Amino acid sequence: MKLTLSLNGHSTELVAAPGARLLDVLRDAGCTSVKRGCETGDCGACCVLLDGEPVNSCVVPAAFAADAIVTTLEGLNDDPLMRRLQDCFLEAGAVQCGYCTPGLLLVAWQRLREGGELTEYDVRHAMSGNLCRCTGYAKPVRAVLDAWEAMP
């Protein structure tokens, strides 16, 4: 099956095997920031933005992405807000193995873009679908709050 979508700002044509999930198609397309952690929608490692909303791409049939706008971390690496978040993650010591990191960065970026007040509870809530086995979440939460505090 051929699939046309906007991937990280570029109109892209991808080939998807029948029954393929968005996760597989994106990794095949070279978006290695999209990680495979559980394939049941329970860990958030495969998080991408589908039409601006964070989704776990392992439970999204590839066909759903037809004509959609898909953004992965690769597509935001030049975004100033994402760069600030990345710097705050590095500064806070929020990265250990880094396998969960792209997913955490995407949900945090999306939450910061929403704007409004941000409490520690809000950050934890936004991250609650992303499992991290290394950091105990303390430093990732701190990093997002740091990035928010530094926002203009």
Add this chain to the structure above:
Amino acid sequence: MSTLKDGRMAPHESPAAGRRSVGVDVPKSDGEKLVRGRPVFTDDVLPSGCLFAKVLRSPHAHARIVALDASRALADPEVVAVLWHPDVPQIPHTRAGQSHPEPSPWDTTILPTKARFVGDRVAVVAAETLAAAERALELIDVEYEVLPAIHDPAAALDADAPMIHEVPDPRGIAKGGESNLAAMIDVQIGDVDTALAACDHVIERTYVLPRVQASHIEPHVSVSWIDEDDRLVVRTSTQVPFHLRRILARILETSESRIRVIKPRVGGGFGDKQEMVCEDLVAVLTLRTGRPVRLEFTREEELIAARFRHPQTITMTTGVMNDGTLVANRMVVLADTGAYGSHALTVQANTGQKVLPLYPLKHIHYHVDSVYTNNPISGAFRGYGAPQGFFALESQMDEVAAVIGMDPLELRRKNHIRLGDVDPVSARLNEGKEGLARTVNSSSLEECIRRGAEAIGWGATPAPTHPRFKRGLGVGVAMQGSGIAGVDWAAATVKLNEDGSVNLLVGATDIGQGSDTVLSQICAEELGVPYEKIIILSSDTDLTPFDVGAYASSTTYVSGGAVAKAAADLKNQLLTIMAEHWQVNLEDVRFVDGVCMGPRDLSLDMGGVAHTALYTAKVQPAATASHMSDDSPPPFSAQFADVEVDTETGQVFVRRFVSACDFGTVIHPKLAEGQVDGAVAQGLGYALCEEVLVDDEGRVRNPNFLDYKIFTAMDMPLMEVIMLETEEPSGPYGVKAAGEVVINGPAPAVVNAIAAATGVRIRHIPATPERVWRAMHEC
């Protein structure tokens, strides 16, 4: 630094002065590529033409694999190979991934003739696509002879129990053919029976520990191929590249020279990636097909066929005097090693050796039966036996305190091991055999207890936040080791480049914990060059020197020692080169902050020195050094939980958690705190919600992250980490270990807090709402 709610920074005290890299939060060496999501993990880069492997797993807990017909599967042109036991060498080995000589029984073959648990390997498939490999599994016809199975470890040693391994392993560690005993330990120090008889109180309790899983978010994954020199290359998410190369060479009947193991970034390991669970399978498929092969576990496979912390039942009998003097302790452990004896001996040795010295009594009896069952395979998981032992010991201390009417902290203060004390256990029990005596040469344990108690507000339990809730505080104290004394060793190579940068090549295995960063810091400090000048590479068996790998909390202490030595050697070479170049006496040349100084006003920075060496003296300054320690100095921790219990539902909420730690010198404060944060999250899961459930047929009932629940950001309490550094004389820059000790305290701290809140003692974790509610209602 962990931040408290009010933004105050948690205290951090460092004795280090005048250091530029050690003790500094330098940028993590692999941080940038990780936050950018670059292709750095095993599965991110696959060789072209790569085949995809899948494992056909046994549906039976115990069954002989009599016949296998793959013709229907192979009829699919996309299916390239199907291998089962007649197709591979049947050389007994262990997949435990340990040093030579391996202490685990050799009771395993690549593909077994008999399945010993639900999920055991029956066959392995390679196909052009993952989908084709998955389809092929459905099309393989297997004839099994189903055998009676055993799932209750308490019945595994019965005379009529089915024999899980029919022959003893070649080195006689396990008793295959005779009984289901995979390993046995019995150590007696003093005379426990006589001592107990003379005590004012004897307290005996039994504790039950669950099967839990490491749950690194990156699954096990390996890729192999044949390179242009016909050598086998295995790129894999492992903690032990050098052990893997040795084990693969033996079981594939080749030599180490024919194999190269590469470890890229690893997405967490926690002990579970010490085990060889994919590498041998991709290797046999590559050798058979000549093609690259990739195998990655699904999460379901992780929770069925990876490794688990050993479930144990521990009975502890403690003798104490009215004044709180502990006199004697007996610890009897029944451990379920599952279908194979991976770490069957050594994990259980640790349950005693790492735990009992905390209260160095004259009379100690430690006994273990580590038994085979037809359950999933137990193995290494952070803490390596100590979390089980400390749950029992630190629960027991509160029970003892309750019986004699003493404050639980006071009881601990009175009895815990102190600076200068000799640990009575290590000389008798190290890796399951006689070991080396250990004296405590650095400790801030007393201070950890005092400062931790202060931070949690010991003696002043906060009011419950709801009338339905009850609130309590609890403590768990722990120690661990720093590597395995006299066993773990490491090597490091340093090489100077003409711009003054330094290649640091280490076999030490960064699995996310940050060892690349910490080892670079040690190298930079020793050479006096900026941290940014260090270019680290870990680990590639063709390029880096030997290291046992990332386990037993050894990397900073042991591998760090090798790095410091290699760097010192390099520095000496440079001094000689410069003395000759300047035509001055060697004694008159020295390094000050990375600048080489001679007599008069002779001086040259590291870049200049390197240039002189490479282009004038025409030598490559480089050094390789090895390091082993006969000591394994214990890091210490005192951890405190503030919990609320919902009396209506039995649910436990951890509100605050304090960890006061002695890791020796802290090389990188943020990474060290990160070790604490992560260990506490795993430890709280152990206390409250993590349990792999195995039914009467040996099937895992919850093999996914929805039903096997690990802590999320919402579940975590407010955390505080207090570092109370010491200077360990045997460690480079005074370091000890950080990775494991802090996983021991959370579970006992939480159940002790539950007991303080409700008066109810949970001796079987996890303390799920149902267990707590039943305990409160005595049903």
